[in-house]
Amino acid sequence: MIKVGIVGGTGYTGVELLRLLATHPEVKLTAITSRKEDGLPVADMFPSLRGRVDLAFSAPEKAKLTECDVVFFATPHGVAMAQAPELLAAGVKVIDLAADFRLQDIASFEKWYKIPHSCPELLKEAAYGLVELNRDAIRKARIVGNPGCYPTTMQLGLAPLLQAGVIDASHLIADCKSGVSGAGRKAEVATLFSEAGDNFKAYGVSGHRHSPETLERLRFLTKDKVGLLFTPHLVPMIRGMHSTLYARLTKDIDNAALQALFEKAYGNEPFIDVMPFGSHPETRSTRASNMLRIALHRPDDGDTVVVLVVQDNLVKGASGQAVQCMNLMFGLDETTGLMHIPVLP
Amino acid sequence: MIKVGIVGGTGYTGVELLRLLATHPEVKLTAITSRKEDGLPVADMFPSLRGRVDLAFSAPEKAKLTECDVVFFATPHGVAMAQAPELLAAGVKVIDLAADFRLQDIASFEKWYKIPHSCPELLKEAAYGLVELNRDAIRKARIVGNPGCYPTTMQLGLAPLLQAGVIDASHLIADCKSGVSGAGRKAEVATLFSEAGDNFKAYGVSGHRHSPETLERLRFLTKDKVGLLFTPHLVPMIRGMHSTLYARLTKDIDNAALQALFEKAYGNEPFIDVMPFGSHPETRSTRASNMLRIALHRPDDGDTVVVLVVQDNLVKGASGQAVQCMNLMFGLDETTGLMHIPVLP
Amino acid sequence: MIKVGIVGGTGYTGVELLRLLATHPEVKLTAITSRKEDGLPVADMFPSLRGRVDLAFSAPEKAKLTECDVVFFATPHGVAMAQAPELLAAGVKVIDLAADFRLQDIASFEKWYKIPHSCPELLKEAAYGLVELNRDAIRKARIVGNPGCYPTTMQLGLAPLLQAGVIDASHLIADCKSGVSGAGRKAEVATLFSEAGDNFKAYGVSGHRHSPETLERLRFLTKDKVGLLFTPHLVPMIRGMHSTLYARLTKDIDNAALQALFEKAYGNEPFIDVMPFGSHPETRSTRASNMLRIALHRPDDGDTVVVLVVQDNLVKGASGQAVQCMNLMFGLDETTGLMHIPVLP
Amino acid sequence: MIKVGIVGGTGYTGVELLRLLATHPEVKLTAITSRKEDGLPVADMFPSLRGRVDLAFSAPEKAKLTECDVVFFATPHGVAMAQAPELLAAGVKVIDLAADFRLQDIASFEKWYKIPHSCPELLKEAAYGLVELNRDAIRKARIVGNPGCYPTTMQLGLAPLLQAGVIDASHLIADCKSGVSGAGRKAEVATLFSEAGDNFKAYGVSGHRHSPETLERLRFLTKDKVGLLFTPHLVPMIRGMHSTLYARLTKDIDNAALQALFEKAYGNEPFIDVMPFGSHPETRSTRASNMLRIALHRPDDGDTVVVLVVQDNLVKGASGQAVQCMNLMFGLDETTGLMHIPVLP
Structure with a gap:
């Protein structure tokens, strides 16, 4: 034990x-x-x-x-x-x-x-604890820096596109939305029920700590210049994170090939679910579980790909991912103790 | 299997x-x-x-x-x-x-x-599927009628008092509050987000189906005449049920003895938690689990005992209880597959 | 001005x-x-x-x-x-x-x-600022103590019954539910969105400040001995208060006569709406307005009358009532500046 | 009258x-x-x-x-x-x-x-009923087509930039979030409290009716080719709309000049509030009122301007705007009957 x-x-x-x-x-x-x-x-x-x-x-x-x-x-x-x-x-x-x-x-x-x-x-x-992109290093690490919740969604949503070199890496946009539990259990006016409830707002638009973290990691994935515009928002729900990622395609690639990039990258991952092209993942489909779900869109068959990513910010976005790292560090099956089915409704 | x-x-x-x-x-x-x-x-x-x-x-x-x-x-x-x-x-x-x-x-x-x-x-x-009050019958049953969600809380909250004969059974009051999932997944205006959200109301005050069910079962627990005033309310939350039960004491009994009635009745129950006297159980402390929690109060040391009961209406109030019955009917340990820890926050 | x-x-x-x-x-x-x-x-x-x-x-x-x-x-x-x-x-x-x-x-x-x-x-x-029960004193006052939110609903819901002497005043039960804004805009863990959201609980069951206030005022309404069991609960909504009041009838009185007591008491009140017998008022029907609505029930035609009272805790339960007092104190029409229609949905 | x-x-x-x-x-x-x-x-x-x-x-x-x-x-x-x-x-x-x-x-x-x-x-x-951009036509119209809720925010948020010709009109991105009341009062499973509550999702990413409406109107504002990627999302709140608009700058323009474009365009508008540069407007700051608020950001002083727009989708996004049109059509002061202060909290 x-x-x-x-x-x-x-x-x-x-x-x-x-x-x-x-x-x-x-x-x-x-x-x-x-x-x-x-x-x-x-x-x-x-x-x-x-x-x-x-x-x-x-x-x-x-x-x-x-x-x-x-x-x-x-x-x-x-x-x-x-x-x-x-x-x-x-x-x-x-x-x-x-x-x-x-x-x-x-x-x-x-x-x-x-x-x-x-x-x-x-x-x-120290190993950066985003398992799906850094598994080997984590396995051998004595010390792991568990990723931020937003960065987890941004990296996993963009990695296959960056690695394939099919997008303009210099103008990535991440419009992200988080449940209130992401702000922690501190006594603060801004996250009171009567302040955050029945309300929606952006915050930190001009700069947020998860931006440099994500940028640094994205830069390991491509030789291209990486630029990221990250806009976090606060959603009146307890758990859940939804990132809407926008990337301009630079290669002539059809939707099936885009989808294949993700299925190849994550097809064997126990905690990433690549949904059918054009799906709309809901945050609650991951509630209280370590699953992260991804779906691709290409509106009007234009030159922009939209990646939708959802997770439970407290599980895959924090504690679940940490346990996933622990499993690796101790030679256990990565899924040990983490196979909770999401709670819906 | x-x-x-x-x-x-x-x-x-x-x-x-x-x-x-x-x-x-x-x-x-x-x-x-x-x-x-x-x-x-x-x-x-x-x-x-x-x-x-x-x-x-x-x-x-x-x-x-x-x-x-x-x-x-x-x-x-x-x-x-x-x-x-x-x-x-x-x-x-x-x-x-x-x-x-x-x-x-x-x-x-x-x-x-x-x-x-x-x-x-x-x-x-048919056996009535309220395990803690009917375990033997369920074990032998071919057919089980799983209890309603409200009746589960009312019976478990009142049973030790009725069985001990310390309350006026003829004028019980159950002021109960349920999350919206109790109304099911039917397309109806009254349970739309924009109708049920940020709102609170009673319903069915003049008569509700869970009243005769509860009455019938309570009558098995006592020879006294049983009367129940049951008032259900709709709470803007998804899961969760909170019943506030009022009973007039007819015997001279102190708080420790009241508490002891519940601890004796439920001390070995895996899914009932008798909290310390004077506690305020929260519905979320049972969310997505099969636990039901009970706490007793006696305001102003007066002649009325207040019993607070919480559960997840979809688990102990429905599907979890049904699986608990199945475990019994097939000779399994009653807790098999049901040991989920509540999801909080 | x-x-x-x-x-x-x-x-x-x-x-x-x-x-x-x-x-x-x-x-x-x-x-x-x-x-x-x-x-x-x-x-x-x-x-x-x-x-x-x-x-x-x-x-x-x-x-x-x-x-x-x-x-x-x-x-x-x-x-x-x-x-x-x-x-x-x-x-x-x-x-x-x-x-x-x-x-x-x-x-x-x-x-x-x-x-x-x-x-x-x-x-x-000082005049107690519950206008409908104390109008003359407020009109002449230099100083007004504006009522608590819960006491407003309890007094207005019970007054006609107490004044008519038709109930057992010694065993009143008030099971009350408040939106979270009632706890104020203080930074506290208990009222964070992630704590109070998707959750329901009672609090202060063994004693709450609004109990002595209500008792003192109810005693002005009757010569009978008054006893009140008051149980406040916290509802995951921002504004709104719902009180469910239980009183045992001591006189032989039919439902029409009960209803008439309230219609007579409040028929000319601009901010009290006596709904048809058997109605289920919703808190949102008063949202952001100074209205308070009341409906009566008598389950199974038994000996207990149930009074449902709703208001916006921040308006009729606080600031609106205070402005209503001000209007009286300065000789204005009582409704001046207070005729907002409730915001629904 | x-x-x-x-x-x-x-x-x-x-x-x-x-x-x-x-x-x-x-x-x-x-x-x-x-x-x-x-x-x-x-x-x-x-x-x-x-x-x-x-x-x-x-x-x-x-x-x-x-x-x-x-x-x-x-x-x-x-x-x-x-x-x-x-x-x-x-x-x-x-x-x-x-x-x-x-x-x-x-x-x-x-x-x-x-x-x-x-x-x-x-x-x-027919006149298109977006008052701030079409006032004269509405004044003379017999028939008005009141704008969609999303298009109102997108047009008002982008108009000053398009009219000044400082952005790449061909690749506009509008990441928009709406409260559930925008889906109307129809009995549907998807908008039940237990489905839409504590949840967040995108919908209609591959095509939504408000896209052609917005495009048609934006094209009246500029001679440039206009392209719009519009992504609507559903927020677990009743009222409120938040649009996060992204536009790439094509001219060398500093933040003060950007801000001036909006202040000049809307400085005299009674229902548009241009907040200080870098503000984060909250939807609740417009709740139940006809106000729409706008704030500009320019993350990392880069080449992308982010425009945040909030409104109450049922008021400025629908019925309030319609009454604003009516006022104009009948020669009344445009603000008549519409000066409600937003309800907060």
Whole structure:
């Protein structure tokens, strides 16, 4: 059994890790930390876990994380890089759900996250945890930077097109929409029910942290110059992410060939569903599961391909993907503990 | 492996049965019928099942239901009783999620459902599928009438009090609130998003079919005269049911003793969680799971006990309970395939 | 023109006052205070007011409230009683939307609000602002304590029955449901979209501040002993309140006579709509308007009458009622500026 | 007083017309037709109108529409063109909220709406009812084709850029999001609360009727070749529309100059709010009002301008715009009866 620790389990990615790991057949939940909630049974904060998780939160210094096999960081940016060196030294693997190990470009990290990076050498060895595009590196990694939710959809939706060299990579547009849980479980006015409900808005249009992350990774996929215009929006739903991606075709390619690019790329992937050409995936078709669905469109048979991508932002966009990485890092079947069928309605 | 057929799989209880049964380790989904959708792959209607359920709907006459071990009816009232005799004759067990086998009082059935009952003799042998109150009968039954969603909460919330004889059974009040999925997947104006959303209302206050069902069952629990005022309300959420039950105490009993009644009754139940006295259970703490949670209150230490009961109306209130019955009928551990942790947030 | 000041305009009752007063034909919005937002144009915080309200927030000491004719307090409890004496001395009328002037019983106030009452003598002269039950006193008042949202529905729903002496006043039950805006515009985890959405729960079952307020007022309506069991619930909608009231009949009275009690009591009220016996009012039928609707039921023609009451908690339950009081206090037609038609859908 | 008739008042644009017209100071609601609901008081279907609209629905042949001054058609496509000739002959003006008089290109109309156009000659004289771009024609018109909701946002968001000739008109992208009320008040599975709630999806990506309408009108604004990729999405909210428009700049123009284009175009418009550069308008800031808000962005100071446009799809996107047209057609101040402040929260 893999002994698992979680640092910072009071947020949505934390409780989602708990949901997934508590029924994972190869995992023993060993420690979960929260300085503020030291001593509180986890199930008192999240009654959904009553009878299923009997751990209590413990202060970090009491948590014996070094006795774990792997530690997940479901924390704000900056926490994982502070604690990772000690854990790695003790032979513990690290999976960070925040941004500390996502961006190889340290200047970019420091610009967008406003903190210095404390362990650049670890960053170099860290694997970017987007399994379908980086499986081998993850398998061998001691430390994984789990991707952002938006970047997951953008990369998986654009990769086959970029790799095939059939689109103008310099003017990609990603019009993305996220459920409110993506903003986390922080007390903030903007995400109150009465503010975010029955409402729709864009945010961060002039710049968002997921833009540099996505750009850096897209650049690994093509030699072409990559430019990305990323527009996030907030949808009055709890879970779910829908990215509408626009790319101008530069090659003469018919719809069947476009579709074939995706089916070839993802045909064997257990967590990517390439739907029939012209489908309209719904976010709820992935709710509470690790599935990501993709569908292609080509309006008026014109020169622009539209890629629709949906996922549950807390699962494939965060905690599920992290568990998928863990499975790889420990030599398990990648799907272990992750075969939940989406909850619909 | 238990060969399972589903009659009428295009509604919410149908798709929920599919979600639960597709990962049930002892079940082989064998047939699912819909005259209207004959030939359509189930996953085309419910993309959440893509890659997980490869059955197609078939017209009833093609479906070879008699080769199944058990058939679930997720149909409108009246269908199960028409088809049950032939299935039972072929040795197939029957679990009806509609009302055909819920009410032993045929006159009451016919009054509330406006159709004659076609097989009163089968009704007599049918077991009422509320496991925690009727486990032995279900275990031996060939045919089960799965309880209504509201009645499940009302019975489980009131049973320990009635059995202990500590309340005035003649003036029970059940103020119940249901998510919109309880109304089914029928095209109707009243349950459109723009009608039911951002709105709250009572309905059926002057009479609702779940009242006679609940009354009949409550009367099995006590010799006292039973009277029930049941007020259903519609909540702008998809899944979830919250029943607020009011009963006047007739005995001098302190809060600890009240709590003990529930803990004794349900302490070993895998799907009932008696929360600490004074808790406020949330519907989401049961979302997409078979758990039902109960908490007791006694405002101002007065003479009225308030019982709060929550469940997912589509799981413990419908399809999950039906699978729980199936497990019993086939000698399996009652929890097989039903240990989903609730989805929160 | 009535010069109006608002203290504490950054919450939901504040912005609702602004919406109502900005189009009130007899009002000139003169000052709105917020220490924290001093200098910020109101429309920068609430873009719905762009082009319609050109005031900026100002710190209290700059606001020249004493030059107003009336000041509304849309503040936490305790603020109005601190500032009221100075304003009244300057001839300014005061309407408090918090609890400082609601409860005549000071001990009860101090028990529930945990602060000492700083001006008991003013409390004595304050009028309770439930217009339909206290019109004359409000008309003459210098200071009004605007009712709580729940108490408004409970009192208006029970008053005709209590005044007629046809119910058992000692065992009233009020099962009430409120939209999330009732919790205010404070940054709190419990009212985040991802916490309160797609969820339903009771809260404060063992005791809520609106209970003593309602009890005190109900006792003015009858000589009988009054007992009230009040159970508030949180509904995943923004605006709206639905109270389901249960009262046991003690007199032999038929349904027509019951209905007549309400029609007689409220037949001339511009903001109370007594619907036909057996109706199911929806909260949205009052959305963004000052209307409150009532309907009566008598299930199974039994001995319990069920009263359904709906209102918009921010209008008739708060800011609209406050403006209705202001109209009376300044000799205007009570409906001035308040004739918005509910927004449906 | 203008005598107003409404044909087809049982849908959302119908009830919204009633809300707006019932308080319009120059209007007398005279007739409202529905064959199916003949005789039913309007307020029985829409209790929000109780006490405010005392009309009953009447069958079309009884409705004496020819005695009205103006008739609104809130009907499915095809109804207005069948009845308009008779009304116009009787001197009655016509405003159609459906598509019969929107598209001047009859072939396009017939392709997208699948019905022949029965009065091409009337179509020629019809004015397209987008006030801000067509005010003079509307003022003189006997017949107005009220714009679609999406086209309103796309045209108003792109017009200043097209007219100034600063963008590549051939590759416009409009990623648009609509609340569910845009789908109307028809009983359909896809818009049930349990289907559309907590969910997000694109629809009609490969072709939508609002595309040809928008294209035809955009072409009047520029001599350049116009190409538009329009992607509609369904948002789980009742009212509200958010369009995110992408246009590639072809001229060297700075942000201040871009902003100036919009401020100059719309500075005097009562119902268009050009927000500060870089703002993120929220749909709720227009809820239940006739306001439309626009904000410009230029991510990374690149060559693409992003225009964000929000409106209430039922008001500026439908019924409010229709009343705005009526005001013009009858020589009233354009804002008469339309100055509702948006409802927030």
